[in-house]
Amino acid sequence: MVRAMLRCLCMLSTVVLLAGCRGPQNFLFAEGTAADRLARLGWIALISFSVVTVVVWCLLVAVVSRRRGSFGEHAPVDTTSGINWIIVGGLIVPITVLSTLFFFSLDTLRDFPMGKLMHPAPSIRVTARQWWFDAEYLDPSLPNRFHAPTELHIPAGAPVNLELVTADVIHSFWVPKLHGKVDMVPGMTNRIRLQADHPGIYDGECGEYCGMQHAHMRLRVFADTPADYARWKSRQLADASEPQTPAEQRGKADFMAAPCAVCHTIRGTDAHGTVGPDLTHVGSRTRIAGGMLVNNTANLQAWIVHAQSFKPGTQMPDINSLSGQQLSELTLYLQSLK
Structure with a gap:
């Protein structure tokens, strides 16, 4: 029995370790300022629940491995001997852990005022549609606006203000390594500040079920060097090239x-x-x-x-x-x- 429980514990530990491997959608390894704040909260929650889980498993193993005798060898049952375990394990520990996480969550939420006006004003408006994202560049430094569907370009190392809206149903803007999920609700405008610390490509997706093709609603954020970003904007401002052949x-x-x-x-x-x-x-x-x-x-x-x-x-x-x-x-x- 004990060996079986130990094997289960080893398998569970392996699954947890594999789940922690780096991947394109793993928010625990952040690449941006906002995502870093959320990753810290995620690590606190993960470590807290992991510690509690290990303690609980240790207690279960200890109980299962205790020596057992016959009814004749045991003293009369003391119905009050387990009260302390119930109070500590059933009330004090859960209340302490959950309250701590609750206050950490409130502290993190203060850094994400989704509906607050930004200064300067948002330079990119991202519109969610069934089933694709459309980025409209509103930067006042640009002579004209232009659209960049499905692929969003931003300068690496600099904060970019985004305005998030939807053209139909509820969607959710989610680039895990750069920011948390932000709902895009009809009739409502949300604003966030997106920043990538390093140049690279960051995969995103719709994080709210929005219809039959929700799983195929993707987004890519390209964090370019300042020089590459300037060249990209210059090309996007130009009209389509004339066919050559x-x-x-x-x-x-x-x-x-x-x-x-x-x-x-x-x-x-x-x-x-x-x-x-x-x-x-x-x-x-x-x-x-x-x-x-x-x-x-x-x-x-x-x-x-x-x-x-x-x-x-x-x-x-x-x-x-x-x-x-x-x-x-x-x-x-x-x-x-x-």
Whole structure:
């Protein structure tokens, strides 16, 4: 019996250790100021509950391993001998642990005034839609606003104020290594300060169930060096580049003739749709389909033709009226938009 319990304890310890391995969504290893405050609270909670768990297991092992005799060897039962254990283990310890964590949580919450006006004002507005994120850059230093769907670029080492809204249902903005979950509620505007301490790519996602494709609503935050961020902004401000080859020119004509131009915007062309993501610089993005697919030729063509197979319920319809050559030329045109 004791050996079985020890084996279970070893297996449980292994699971706990494996769960602590670093991963892209592990908030306990923060890379930003806000996430660091939350990680400290997480470590306090994890260590506290781990200590309590080990103590409880030790007590259970001690009880199970106690010597047992016959009824004739035992003194009469003392019904009051376990009262102290009940008071300490059932009241004092839980109240102490939970109260401590409660006050640490309140102290952490004071650093996250979600609805408070920020100074300076938010420079990026992130809008959640079913099922993708759209970042609109509002920085007053920019001559014009522009949109960056699915991929958010910020300068590393500098705080960036974000305004979070939703265009339909409740969503949640969550980039675990940079910030905690923040709900995006219809009719409400939340504001947060996002900061990445080091250059890198940080994966995010919607943290609130928002419909059948909730699991495929992704976000990537690129923390660029100041020089790279300035170059990226300069490229984003420019209109779409003109097609250079006859195949790309035919692809542009196919885009304008297909339903694509009704739903999407390509600045510098007659496509001004606002239903889907802005495609002005789609060729420079690493992912498509709301962050679900890697942006390569095969995925882009498959997404155009069979979007509903990949993401049932999305507003992107299947476009199966294109011939093989037209699909290839359309893909070449979209990939040229960098």
